[in-house]
Amino acid sequence: MKRNSFWVASFTASVIIAIVLLVAGSPTVTANDQPSAANAEVKIDNFVFGPPTITVPVGATVTWTNKDDIPHTSVSTEGVFKSKVLDTDEKFIYTFTKAGTYSYYCTIHPKMTGKVVVQ
Ligand SMILES: [Cu+2]
Numbered sequence: 001m002k003r004n005s006f007w008v009a010s011f012t013a014s015v016i017i018a019i020v021l022l023v024a025g026s027p028t029v030t031a032n033d034q035p036s037a038a039n040a041e042v043k044i045d046n047f048v049f050g051p052p053t054i055t056v057p058v059g060a061t062v063t064w065t066n067k068d069d070i071p072h073t074s075v076s077t078e079g080v081f082k083s084k085v086l087d088t089d090e091k092f093i094y095t096f097t098k099a100g101t102y103s104y105y106c107t108i109h110p111k112m113t114g115k116v117v118v119q
Helices: 002-025
Strands: 040-045 048-050 053-056 061-066 091-095 100-105 113-118
Touching: 040 053
Parallel strands: 040 061, 053 113
Antiparallel strands: 040 048, 061 091, 100 113
């Protein structure tokens, strides 16, 4: 009987150790893992930024592409970003690292306006 309870006790201990090792060895999900930021595209076509307003998460990269045969720019009203003059099919890329609403316009055609909402 004494021998029997020894085996029960050691078996129980082994199971507990195995569970502890399993839990400790399982891959941990760290709080630093962030979902990859959604990127967005704005097409400049027929003197219009399309879509005129986009909403993206913090960290998103926005790409403007000029689809017109006429040069355009994408310049932040508050001076946050400023593209060069974009010829046909040229791109301007900017990554938004802070939340906020960013209005922009084309300096060549100031009536062309758009907005990036970063949240
Ligand atoms: Cu323009």
